[in-house]
Amino acid sequence: xxxxxxxxxxxxxxxxxxxxxxxxxIALLGNPNVxxxxxxxxxxxxxxxxxxxxxxxxxxxSGTFTHHDCIHEMIDLPGTYSLLAHSSEEEVxxxxxxFEKCDVCxxxxxxxMLERNMNLVLQTMEITNRVVVIVNLMxxxxxxxxxxxxxxxxxxxQVEVVGMSARNGKGFRSLKEAIEKTAQKPLRxxxxxxxxxxxxxxxxxxxxxxxxxxxxxxxxALKLLDPQVEDEKFYAVLTNKEEVQTMVRQxxxxxxRSGCYxxxxxxxxxxxxxxxxxxxxxCVKIEDGSYLEKDMRMDRIVTHKVWGFLCMIVLLALIxxxxxxxxxxxxxxxSAFFVQLEAWLHQACEQLHVAKLLEGLFVDGxxxxxxxxxxxxxxxxxxxxxxFTLLEDFGYLPRIAFxxxxxxxxxxxxxxxxxxxxxxxxxxxxxxxxxxxIDSPRERLIAILTNVFVPCNGRFPTLISIITMFFAGMxxxxxxxxxxxxxxxxxxxxxxxxxxxxSKFLSKTLLKGIPSSFSLELxxxxxPQFGKVILRSIFDRTLFVLGRAISVALPxxxxxxxxxxxxxxxxxxxxxxxxxxxxxxxxxxxDGVILLAFLLGFPANEIVVPIMIMAYMxxxxxxxxxxxxxxxxxxxxxxxxxxxxxxxxxxxxxxxxCATTLLTIHKETQSWKWTWLAFLIPxxxxxxxxxxxxxxxxxxxxxxxx
Amino acid sequence: MTLQEVPLLTQVExxxxxxxxxxxxxLMDLGFVVGNIVEPILSSPSKGMRAYIVKGGKIxxxxxxxxxxxxxxxxxxxxx
Numbered sequence: 001x002x003x004x005x006x007x008x009x010x011x012x013x014x015x016x017x018x019x020x021x022x023x024x025x026i027a028l029l030g031n032p033n034v035x036x037x038x039x040x041x042x043x044x045x046x047x048x049x050x051x052x053x054x055x056x057x058x059x060x061x062s063g064t065f066t067h068h069d070c071i072h073e074m075i076d077l078p079g080t081y082s083l084l085a086h087s088s089e090e091e092v093x094x095x096x097x098x099f100e101k102c103d104v105c106x107x108x109x110x111x112x113m114l115e116r117n118m119n120l121v122l123q124t125m126e127i128t129n130r131v132v133v134i135v136n137l138m139x140x141x142x143x144x145x146x147x148x149x150x151x152x153x154x155x156x157x158q159v160e161v162v163g164m165s166a167r168n169g170k171g172f173r174s175l176k177e178a179i180e181k182t183a184q185k186p187l188r189x190x191x192x193x194x195x196x197x198x199x200x201x202x203x204x205x206x207x208x209x210x211x212x213x214x215x216x217x218x219x220x221a222l223k224l225l226d227p228q229v230e231d232e233k234f235y236a237v238l239t240n241k242e243e244v245q246t247m248v249r250q251x252x253x254x255x256x257r258s259g260c261y262x263x264x265x266x267x268x269x270x271x272x273x274x275x276x277x278x279x280x281x282x283c284v285k286i287e288d289g290s291y292l293e294k295d296m297r298m299d300r301i302v303t304h305k306v307w308g309f310l311c312m313i314v315l316l317a318l319i320x321x322x323x324x325x326x327x328x329x330x331x332x333x334x335s336a337f338f339v340q341l342e343a344w345l346h347q348a349c350e351q352l353h354v355a356k357l358l359e360g361l362f363v364d365g366x367x368x369x370x371x372x373x374x375x376x377x378x379x380x381x382x383x384x385x386x387x388f389t390l391l392e393d394f395g396y397l398p399r400i401a402f403x404x405x406x407x408x409x410x411x412x413x414x415x416x417x418x419x420x421x422x423x424x425x426x427x428x429x430x431x432x433x434x435x436x437x438i439d440s441p442r443e444r445l446i447a448i449l450t451n452v453f454v455p456c457n458g459r460f461p462t463l464i465s466i467i468t469m470f471f472a473g474m475x476x477x478x479x480x481x482x483x484x485x486x487x488x489x490x491x492x493x494x495x496x497x498x499x500x501x502x503s504k505f506l507s508k509t510l511l512k513g514i515p516s517s518f519s520l521e522l523x524x525x526x527x528p529q530f531g532k533v534i535l536r537s538i539f540d541r542t543l544f545v546l547g548r549a550i551s552v553a554l555p556x557x558x559x560x561x562x563x564x565x566x567x568x569x570x571x572x573x574x575x576x577x578x579x580x581x582x583x584x585x586x587x588x589x590x591d592g593v594i595l596l597a598f599l600l601g602f603p604a605n606e607i608v609v610p611i612m613i614m615a616y617m618x619x620x621x622x623x624x625x626x627x628x629x630x631x632x633x634x635x636x637x638x639x640x641x642x643x644x645x646x647x648x649x650x651x652x653x654x655x656x657x658c659a660t661t662l663l664t665i666h667k668e669t670q671s672w673k674w675t676w677l678a679f680l681i682p683x684x685x686x687x688x689x690x691x692x693x694x695x696x697x698x699x700x701x702x703x704x705x706x
Numbered sequence: 707m708t709l710q711e712v713p714l715l716t717q718v719e720x721x722x723x724x725x726x727x728x729x730x731x732x733l734m735d736l737g738f739v740v741g742n743i744v745e746p747i748l749s750s751p752s753k754g755m756r757a758y759i760v761k762g763g764k765i766x767x768x769x770x771x772x773x774x775x776x777x778x779x780x781x782x783x784x785x786x
Contacts, residue, residue: 003726081735086728113762116737228727265727269734273742296747299764305751402766409768415755516730517771519736522757522764701756 023064023072024183025101027091029124030108031117032079033523037168039108040076043175060092067176075102081116083123084265086228087439093127097127099233101622102185106175108134110140111163112524114284118276122193125157126219130185132160132178135299139165140524145287167529179578193271198258199225202251209247212240224262225255268282281641295525304398312400316492319387321485324464327379328481336377338371364614365561366554372610373553376461378545384457385426386537393528397422401520409515411500412507414443417450421499424454428661431456434670445674448665452682453499458605462652463488465609469632470645495653502681510677519676540605560592560600560607560614574615588687589647589694591639598651603659608652628702643697647690654686709744710772717745718777725774733771735761737761743780 046061061076078089109117155160155686160178164171206221255261340561349359405415431451438444472484532581563574578592585595593615600606655681737760737770748757
């Protein structure tokens with residue numbers, strides 16, 4: 001009796017488990033910039049970033065959410081304007097909706113631009129009728145006095161329509177209910193568009209011969225007749241492939257004769273636009289057309305011949321100034337903390353009678369290097385990234401691309417490169433993978449190869465510390481902070497200038513070509529969610545830096561300490577290698593230690609300065625790394641002059657990309673040739689630049705001895 | 707006339723698109739369709755690009771693409 005009862009309970013538990021985990025698979029579609037990722041984050045709670053410029057989501061993200069005790073899976077598809085599959089993003093989106101098992105498709109629309117978004121809705125509804133239309137940014141529409149009759153829209157489309165203001169958290173409950181309702185809908189009654197008579201008849205005839213259970217036959221007929229669609233995937237769902245293939249060829253001949261064949265996709269798009277217009281004319285009422293005025297005023301200033309550029313440079317300088325000035329105090333505190341930590345660890349090692357070798361390795365190698373990385377990199381990153389993200393969310397970045405496109409055209413590349421460069425400021429690897437927003441492969445490659453000329457967050461500490469030590473020290477605070485900012489801005493402007501130069505050079509030699517066509521959307525300005533962005537950004541960045549400190553700085557610290565303390569025939573490995581590199585380095589205005597530091601900094605740029613410090617200190621002793629005056633005297637004691645400082649700055653700006661970036665380049669280009677070039681071009685350029693500057697500087701010294 | 711010749715802040719109606727297929731599709735997706743109204747509003751300070759209001763959104767195009775869009779002066783009806 002008991003045994004049977006137990007078995008019964010086991011069955012019931014299994015059933016409950018099945019029910020609980022069997023949720024829906026939900027696809028999320030929408031134009032770029034409509035707040036799709038906000039909806040995604042809101043439902044799944046994931047920390048996928050939402051930037052306000054087109055093309056941000058370049059990879060599929062998936063997450064889960066629970067409703068009525070079911071765990072549903074949600075896939076965030078790339079933002080696309082249509083499903084007619086001409087770009088890789090459109091193909092990914094279309095293939096997912098057609099061929100993956102989706103229970104419900106959510107199409108997110110911008111309430112202020114419904115007609116244009118309707119294009120995607122109608123195309124999705126041709127494939128499946130289990131669609132929920134999300135009209136997002138309702139708060140924006142209200143501010144702009146655009147009235148939407150959502151009930152009418154639901155009636156016309158025969159689907160659930162949910163009005164939302166995702167960034168204010170409104171509408172999620174209705175959305176979950178709409179998803180539930182839609183998933184139970186029977187699969188029939190797809191959206192039917194009326195095309196040109198000839199095409200319509202061909203579709204009708206073909207649709208009748210198609211056998212494909214669960215599919216919209218009209219949609220299949222449309223795809224099979226379309227000369228621009230790769231049809232194997234669609235043929236695969238048919239049960240009578242050969243029969244249909246013959247019919248398809250017949251119909252295509254008909255269409256060729258009537259002249260519809262060449263204009264095939266034009267006809268489709270026209271029909272979609274007509275229907276979209278008809279629907280929106282009934283549901284959308286714009287009270288007065290001047291809602292674009294406020295944005296216009298901003299845009300007129302931001303794209304002005306003079307004010308526009310001034311704005312860009314000032315904004316750049318401002319962000320850097322806040323980063324540098326704001327990072328000083330936290331950096332000092334963190335440094336002091338780590339000095340204390342090291343002292344305490346040394347004491348502990350003494351008491352525990354730890355071997356000197358291990359003590360050195362652990363405390364002076366690992367902890368010291370990790371300590372530097374955290375103290376020097378965390379505060380600037382925790383300030384820069386949130387600021388930059390706020391700018392992104394505001395919608396300013398596409399305006400930068402708009403302003404600079406003329407220059408990019410002269411360099412024969414794409415204005416969107418400005419956006420990849422902006423990404424590169426955070427991390428070069430991110431800038432490289434972000435180059436996917438550029439359609440033309442040639443221009444994408446140029447953006448990838450030149451991304452290294454924009455200094456990433458890992459190189460900022462190197463640049464900032466050298467500038468502060470050697471150049472800004474001349475002034476008293478707060479002017480020295482201002483001066484340091486100006487110099488940093490200058491260095492970065494030089495990097496940008498180099499980007500244009502090298503891009504132009506590549507366009508004329510290795511990657512010949514002419515500027516291509518492209519379109520750039522200027523999204524409406526949106527007030528960023530300050531609190532959320534800042535908190536999330538600081539949290540993300542802190543985790544990232546700590547992660548890097550552990551994964552890169554700790555092992556690097558071990559290697560450096562070994563190099564500096566293991567002696568072969570009386571000389572440390574460090575001294576040996578740096579001595580070997582010294583003559584060549586001197587030509588570049590550097591010295592063996594600096595060059596070695598750059599080489600060892602290949603895994604991550606932020607450890608370059610700690611390596612230099614440690615190498616110099618191997619023949620001296622210094623405990624307080626945070627005091628830049630002491631640091632400067634350490635450098636000067638080893639032969640540094642202002643020339644050395646300039647050349648180090650230059651080489652830091654122009655040298656090989658870090659290991660992570662190179663790996664990303666290989667992943668994006670799938671080619672060893674281009675990865676090697678990505679390594680060689682900036683290195684050779686950097687070496688030549690340093691040599692020239694060094695030569696010129698010495699020449700000046702000869703003429704005007706200081 | 708072509709879109710490139712239209713002065714700023716003048717509304718015009720599109721009568722033809724002469725681009726190659728890929729760009730034509732992209733433009734049509736964005737709202738540049740025969741019969742729609744567009745209005746140039748901004749000109750890039752580095753020359754070579756202008757921004758338009760089309761179907762409630764702002765899209766910027768390069769001069770080489772503007773040249774291929776044929777337009778005429780707006781009729782009586784104002785459609786946004």
